[in-house]
Amino acid sequence: MTTTKVAIVGASGESGQSIVNALLDSSTPKYEVTALTRPQSIHKPVNTKLQERGVKVVPADLGGPSDKLVELLTGIDVVISAIYFDNLDEEIPLANAAKAAGVKRFVQSALMIVIPPKGKEDNLHYFQKIRLPYTYIDTRWWYQLTLPRLPSGRIDHLLSPTHKDLPIGFDGSVPTALADLRDVGRFVARVIADPRTLNKRVHVYSELYTQNKVYEVVEGLSGEKLPRGYVSEKEASTNIDNARARLQRIRRKLAQSSHLLLLSCSNLGDLYPDFEYVTFEDYVKEVLDGKVKGVYQG
Ligand SMILES: NC(=O)c1ccc[n+]([C@@H]2O[C@H](COP(=O)([O-])OP(=O)(O)OC[C@H]3O[C@@H](n4cnc5c(N)ncnc54)[C@H](OP(=O)(O)O)[C@@H]3O)[C@@H](O)[C@H]2O)c1
Structure with missing residues (x-):
């Protein structure tokens, strides 16, 4: 071979x-x-x-x-x-x-x-x-960056030192696509071996979740009540404009991208229907059982 x-x-x-x-x-x-x-x-x-x-x-x-x-x-x-x-x-x-x-x-x-x-x-x-x-x-948004902080602090060790909970966009009902970071590499390995994907844009993800559903699942599995911070479409747009006007290059990019995330929504595809991915619920269970590592720890 x-x-x-x-x-x-x-x-x-x-x-x-x-x-x-x-x-x-x-x-x-x-x-x-x-x-x-x-x-x-x-x-x-x-x-x-x-x-x-x-x-x-x-x-x-x-x-x-x-x-x-x-x-x-x-x-x-x-x-x-x-x-x-x-x-x-x-x-x-x-x-x-x-x-x-x-x-x-x-x-x-x-x-x-x-x-x-x-x-x-x-x-x-x-x-x-x-x-x-x-x-x-x-490859869509990682579960690892979707996870809201728990009020008890019990998963703080998995969050990066700069972690900030993503505000909930609008009323939290817009579905977006998510994937476990550990599956991102598996998707990439599969895509680069696939002749159908040459000279193409490919969208790969595991699950569609609204932010409300993320909070419900994490609350249900952890038994903790999470505070929710909402951002309206108007506020997100204003924040982007303010970030553009006010901040220096690197900070501006970061600020813009987190707000732009809230304005983006997902597309669907079914290139690999047999792909066995980690579900968001299983990921949260692993987190609560202390079985996974965090991101950007270094
Ligand atoms: N879908 C999502 O949810 C999501 C989340 C985060 C990031 N991303 C995307 O994934 C891609 C990679 O991001 P990442 O967060 O995985 O990368 P990362 O961990 O921040 O860094 C990747 C590597 O880039 C190299 N590098 C080159 N110039 C650098 C510099 N000036 N400062 C720091 N590192 C530098 C370093 O490798 P060497 O030191 O070995 O050269 C570093 O290990 C980006 O396009 C990002 O937008 C996606």
Whole structure:
């Protein structure tokens, strides 16, 4: 059986680790994984662990000389970027090198719900313009970031130090699509092996939930009553305008995206009806039983 060679940028990050786990677990096809990490990250403990699991970890300066990047990508079948969302500019030299090296599929760091064009969409247009074979994978909102804080504080250790409960959009009745971060990588591994998804935008998710239902499930399973903070459509729009006007670049992006989330809604698809995903209820049970780890803990 042939082995598919994958190079991944951001393998040390949250999405990247989920993707690498799935690639290493896959038997059909088998994947050989190279992680391209920033030179300053080469000694990160997570990279050492990746190496111990058979991943080739190599330093790569995406803003550096292009011939070095082309050399790194020569012989690679699929490039996946799971880069930090504020460093999307670096996908441009990566894509140019992938094109020059003859990479067969480029997966950008989309991995998100639909957010109005900028950044990710601009990059997609560039990849299409240079005729780089691509797949844009929209993976929807993680359960891990959907979980509201419990008043008892019993799941605080799973939440990132900057965690803020997402306000409830409008009256909380708009359905949106969710997936467990652990399933995101499994979806990606499946999509990149699927010839139907070449040069396509793909939407993958596990369950449709309204925010009201999220709160009901968490309350039902935890036995705790959760406070609810609502944001009207008008307030969300005003917050976006205020964020645009007031905040500096990085903070502005963060503030805008959390409000834009509330304005986005989901699309449906059924590429993989046999996919066995973690349900939101099972995820919450695992959380309450102390069986899962949190995100952005480092
Ligand atoms: N669907 C959702 O719910 C959801 C939630 C969160 C994020 N996302 C999306 O998933 C994608 C990846 O995000 P993530 O949160 O998984 O990534 P992350 O953990 O924040 O970072 C990914 C990797 O990017 C690399 N990187 C390059 N430049 C960086 C910089 N200036 N600062 C920090 N890291 C940098 C790092 O790898 P090296 O150090 O190895 O170079 C890092 O480990 C993004 O497109 C994001 O929008 C989706």
